[in-house]
Amino acid sequence: MSERALLDQLIDALRCLPGVGPKSAQRIAFHLLERDREGGARLARVMAEAMTRIGHCDRCRTLTERERCAICADPHRDAGLLCVVEQPSEVVAIEQATDFGGRYFVLGGRLSPLDGIGPAELGLDRLEALLAEGVVRELVLAISPTVEGGATAQFVAELATVQGVAVTRIAQGVPLGGDLDALDGGTLALALAGRRAF
Known part of the structure; x- marks a missing residue:
């Protein structure tokens, strides 16, 4: 019975991922256990290390392993x-x-x-x-x-x-290659309001 409980825990843990519902979590769990245990073990190792080592940049608040991210530390950035x-x-x-x-x-x-x-x-x-x-x-x-x-x-x-x-x-509105009739009213209104000289 303990094996089933552990499988249920794995399925429940996978549901924390965005877009992963009960069926997807079950599919992922069975795939890892039946076809890719090595991949599952690697995922677990990397996930545990990432949760421990990745934090926020002390200047810009993006994710980084260091106190200051590479962008903030780059002297060539404006x-x-x-x-x-x-x-x-x-x-x-x-x-x-x-x-x-x-x-x-x-x-x-x-x-x-x-x-x-x-x-x-x-x-x-x-x-x-x-x-x-x-x-x-x-x-x-x-x-x-x-x-x-x-x-x-x-x-x-x-x-x-x-x-x-x-x-x-930043500009908002019509995406490159987009058709006007496919846009919602709010997007089209923003595009018209933000128009500029041609």
């Missing part, structure tokens, strides 16, 4: 250009897709008073201290255009404005 994002995964996305040469600040979410997420939970005191150093000249808002994202962007913009830092926001 310290005067700071991009504010919600999650560490967005730093990776921007780095992979663009040639952005500045630095980042990771909020770890959006302001949401109903969920108990206020300025302290987003590290906005740390962002304010970073802006007060006087090095940042432009703050780029790369925050999602939701209601909470808009409130967060407004709050961050006000922090920057008080410090005399210029605030910009």
Whole structure:
């Protein structure tokens, strides 16, 4: 009976992954146990090490194994250009897709008073201290255009404005190769509102 209990624990543990429900967790568990025990053991080792060694950068709050991440430690990055994002995964996305040469600040979410997420939970005191150093000249808002994202962007913009830092926001709207008739109304409205000279 203890074997079944351990299998149930494995299935339940796999359900913590995003998008993995009961059936997917069961499929993954059986695959690892029946076809890839070596892969499962490697996954367990790497997962345990990652949970122990990976933390947050003391400057930008992204994920790193060191006290300061490689981007913040890079002297060739433009310290005067700071991009504010919600999650560490967005730093990776921007780095992979663009040639952005500045630095980042990771909020770890959006302001949401109903969920108990206020300025302290987003590290906005740390962002304010970073802006007060006087090095940042432009703050780029790369925050999602939701209601909470808009409130967060407004709050961050006000922090920057008080410090005399210029605030910009990434463009939003029609994706490259997208058809206008496939867009939702909100996206199309943002695209029209953010139009610029051709």
